[in-house]
Amino acid sequence: DDETDDSSGGSVEDNDGVEDEDATPPSQPDLRTYRVLSDFKGEQEGDLTVKKGEVLKIIRKTTDGWWLAQNTGGNTGVVPKTFLKVSTLFEILIIKKTKSTICFFYSSPHSNWSTVRKAMTEIDATDVLAAMGAIPSGFRPSTLNKLLTEEGIRYKGSHHIQPELCQSQLSFKDLFLDPDTGRVRPRHVRVSICFTLWSCKQIPTPGVGVQVLSRHIHLCAFDGTQVLSNIHTVRATYNSKNSKTWSFSPRMTGVLPTLLDGDCFLRCNSSLTDLGILFELGITFIRNSTGERGDLSCGWAFLKLTDDSGNLTYELPVYGGTPYEKDVAAEASLTKGSPTGVFQQMLQSRRQPKLIIKLSFFSLVSRSQLPDTLLHCLSCVQLLALHRQLLADALLMDRPTMQTADLMCCPILATFPSLLDQLDLLDALRSAWMDVERSMSRAQKRDFFHVKQEFHRVYMSSVYFLLHTAELPRYRWADPPTEEQRSRVIFTTLDSLKLKPPNNGPVGGAEVYLSSDHEHLAFDVSELTFDLLSVAK
Structure with missing residues (x-):
């Protein structure tokens, strides 16, 4: 066997004597x-x-x-x-x-x-x-995207907002009511932290052979060996003049779409010493020559939450490969052959890929009625807390006995988890709820029973209606035509429902579904009833 070395710029000769x-x-x-x-x-x-x-x-x-x-x-x-x-x-x-x-x-x-x-x-x-040469060295197939697509519901947010049963299967482990107020009792967990994705620097760019459909970051709780929470995704923006820098949108009082919002929170009840947040930088691409789609990881970073440094801003080094390949460096990272001089090391460190995040400590997350384990956007905390309250009402107050596990007629509980897998519909609900909340008086906001009634009405007249609209195409990740079409259908439908209620009746009433102006999909029992045995963790 012949050995070939192309380090000197040479090339391989064929066995028939023909030159390179x-x-x-x-x-x-x-x-x-x-x-x-x-x-x-x-x-x-x-x-x-x-x-x-x-x-x-x-x-x-x-x-x-x-x-x-x-x-x-x-x-x-x-x-x-x-x-x-x-x-x-x-x-x-x-x-x-x-x-x-x-x-x-x-x-x-x-x-x-x-x-x-x-x-x-x-x-x-x-x-x-x-x-x-279309992708730089260090790029790998996305590990977290593979978990999302191959492991089913286990790593999605829709799974982690469901109630968790205790070991005896006779009561709930993370869902309790305050007998004095009738509200869900907040639970204090070991880790409750808020953070902001700020920017990514010196991220290698793909070559001309692929078209990038999405630049994003997958986030989850990680202990070095396994994912401990749901996998949340935040999409990044970039300037074509400086394509190696990714940026994230700052907080805009909840108006920003969830997919672009860099303000996130993590709640986790794990006691592991190596617990931290895993950030996987990724791209969704389409190959120009064949039209093949794929997801690649262009680096990952890890923030250990047991670090007692007290810093609020972190510049995390971005490594290539996967989180299980500790020795793989990104294309621009330091290598063993790097210069040893101080000035050369300073120049080289400026070219190393980095992820910049900022920590913040809000009492809102620790005091909210949220699941024990969840990583999501801060702007959706109120919606998640209201869903938690309706869940407790149905499971702890309205059931005849605690041993009853029959189907419950509750369309909100049956369909709300699917919104965490279709973030544009979650944004539609948040926008509709903000409009109603602004019109409430202070006395109405203090009346929790009235707030729950209004939330039920807003949900049934907005996203529940959209879930059954035939014009709404199926959700598909990183598909610009589909995203644009869904956005147009969502905007026009909500606008028409808000301005022109059918037959001058209440918005979201039965007249909406009987109107000839809209086509609806056939109803299914799973969209009307909540099945505790099938969704409880």
Whole structure:
């Protein structure tokens, strides 16, 4: 076996004695045949659509990576060179590419080529994009996004706002009523903290091979080995003139959309000494050539909550890889070969990726009637507390006996958790509730029974109506056309309900659902009844 080192700028020579393909003049035809590694669908005029396993003849090579090729049918067009492989007596499979070496496996014509072919077809899209130079080193498939998509409801906010049963399954562990006031009794947990995402600096940018649909941060409580809370996502903004800096919107008295709000809180009752907040910086991208979507982690940071430094502002270093790969550095991070001089180290530290957060201590979160474990946006605390109160009323006051677990007719409790997975609907509820709250008098605000009645009316006349609207497309993450269409439907629907109640009746009444002006989906029993046995933790 031959060993190849490209650290000196050299390139690999093929076994038939032909020099490196980059040394071939662009105008000189390539007499060798190439085999297609993956399907490629031409999107522009001049592109050649090819299928996996097809044999091509290269007519002309160019330095931009798009080669002019001819298939067996005589059709010509350009294809990306990353989709091609030299078809020779010895098949070469690139396993891993690093900064200093390229590792190969050589297989003779008599070897088990089916095994090699299977390994080649299972190459991850991240490896392909990294070989193309479309993503920097240190990028990995998103760990927290994988948990959200593959582990079901376990890491979503809709699961963590449900009541938790005690070990005997006969009472609740985190839901209690104050007998004097009839309100949910606040519970003090071991960790109750508020923080603000401020900015990210020197974050590597993807190359021209991908289009970024979303820059965001996944947050959760983490102890070094497992996720202890729900995974909350905050979307970042950036300036095209300074694409390596991400910023987050400051607090705007609750008007800011939840997805963009950098003011968050964490409640956690864990007693682990390594408890902290995990921040995973990620992007959702679409590959220009194939239209393939994906989610990548471009670094992560960790804030240990047991730190007694007393700081309120933290500049956390951002590491590459995953939270389980402690030795992986981001592209711009310090390496072992970094200069040892003080001035050189200062310059290098300014290029290291960092996440800046600010801590704050609000008594609102510690005194609110919230679940024991939850990480979410600060602007939604009041909505979460009102849902908690309605939950306690239904489970602790309105049930005939504590041992009863029958279905309860309560549309709010049945559908409210789904709003935490569709943040635009949560914003619609918050906006509608703020309008009603501003019109209340001081005496009405002090009357808790009146507040609960108004919240029930606002919910049924706004988001509950939207949940059954046929015009509202299905929620899809980081899809600009869908997000725009949903926003337009939500705005126009709420505006029409607020200005023109059907038949001059109360907003949210039965007339709304019987009106011919709106189309509704068929009702389902799960949207009308609350099933304690299926949702309790």
